[in-house]
Amino acid sequence: MSTVPIAGAGFPPLNGIEAARGRRILRLSDQVLHRLGADLRSVPRYLIRYTILVLALCGLLNLWESQGDGRIPGLCPLRTLDPHRVSSLPCAAGGTSDDRRWQGLSAALAILDQVNPEVASWVRQRRQSAALVFSDEYCRGPDKQGSLAKYDHFRRTLIVQRALFEENDGEIAAILCHEYRHSRQNSAKLVKCALSFVVTADGDRSILENDALLYEHEARLAIFGR
Numbered sequence: 701m702s703t704v705p706i707a708g709a710g711f712p713p714l715n716g717i718e719a720a721r722g723r724r725i726l727r728l729s730d731q732v733l734h735r736l737g738a739d740l741r742s743v744p745r746y747l748i749r750y751t752i753l754v755l756a757l758c759g760l761l762n763l764w765e766s767q768g769d770g771r772i773p774g775l776c777p778l779r780t781l782d783p784h785r786v787s788s789l790p791c792a793a794g795g796t797s798d799d800r801r802w803q804g805l806s807a808a809l810a811i812l813d814q815v816n817p818e819v820a821s822w823v824r825q826r827r828q829s830a831a832l833v834f835s836d837e838y839c840r841g842p843d844k845q846g847s848l849a850k851y852d853h854f855r856r857t858l859i860v861q862r863a864l865f866e867e868n869d870g871e872i873a874a875i876l877c878h879e880y881r882h883s884r885q886n887s888a889k890l891v892k893c894a895l896s897f898v899v900t901a902d903g904d905r906s907i908l909e910n911d912a913l914l915y916e917h918e919a920r921l922a923i924f925g926r
């Protein structure tokens with residue numbers, strides 16, 4: 701059987717249903733193209749609008765951050781105590797009671813009474829207001845500060861991990877200064893740090909950590925003299 705079309709015969713006429721379907725498809729394609737064209741024309745307008753919004757948000761955050769962190773207490777050199785003693789090592793054992801661990805911070809608090817009394821009283825206030833949590837978790841990852849102690853900005857809580865008690869008294873005092881410095885930070889920095897995780901996968905923790913690390917370094921100088 702031959703499949704060659706007969707010359708002059710053309711295509712067979714479309715029946716009514718197929719013709720109506722064809723017209724509907726053409727009409728829909730036309731509407732989609734029309735909408736797409738309108739959307740593409742409005743892209744620059746959206747870009748300008750969102751750029752202005754982002755710039756305004758950044759400006760507001762910078763203005764908020766410029767309010768500063770308030771007064772940060774200075775540090776005095778340690779006079780009489782030995783910062784190299786490891787006096788609370790037993791508190792690093794799992795299952796140690798909170799009262800025993802609180803006692804374990806006594807030597808570090810005595811150092812802070814000389815070096816930075818405001819940090820010592822801040823830690824005591826945390827304890828009195830039940831905003832000092834002793835965690836029984838044990839983790840010593842690459843982020844040493846995060847694994848020894850942490851300040852929870854949202855709950856305004858100081859969390860002390862049990863590994864902290866393996867450090868000497870002077871080091872514990874310096875780390876408490878680090879967490880105190882976090883507690884004084886303007887919330888704008890917290891928002892900026894959170895937004896940095898939206899922009900990049902790893903975020904930019906230095907927005908929060910730089911202040912605290914610098915203060916911890918100053919505390920270490922005052923405590924150990926180096």
Ligand SMILES: [Zn+2]
Binds near residue numbers: 845878882908909912
């Ligand atoms: Zn920190």
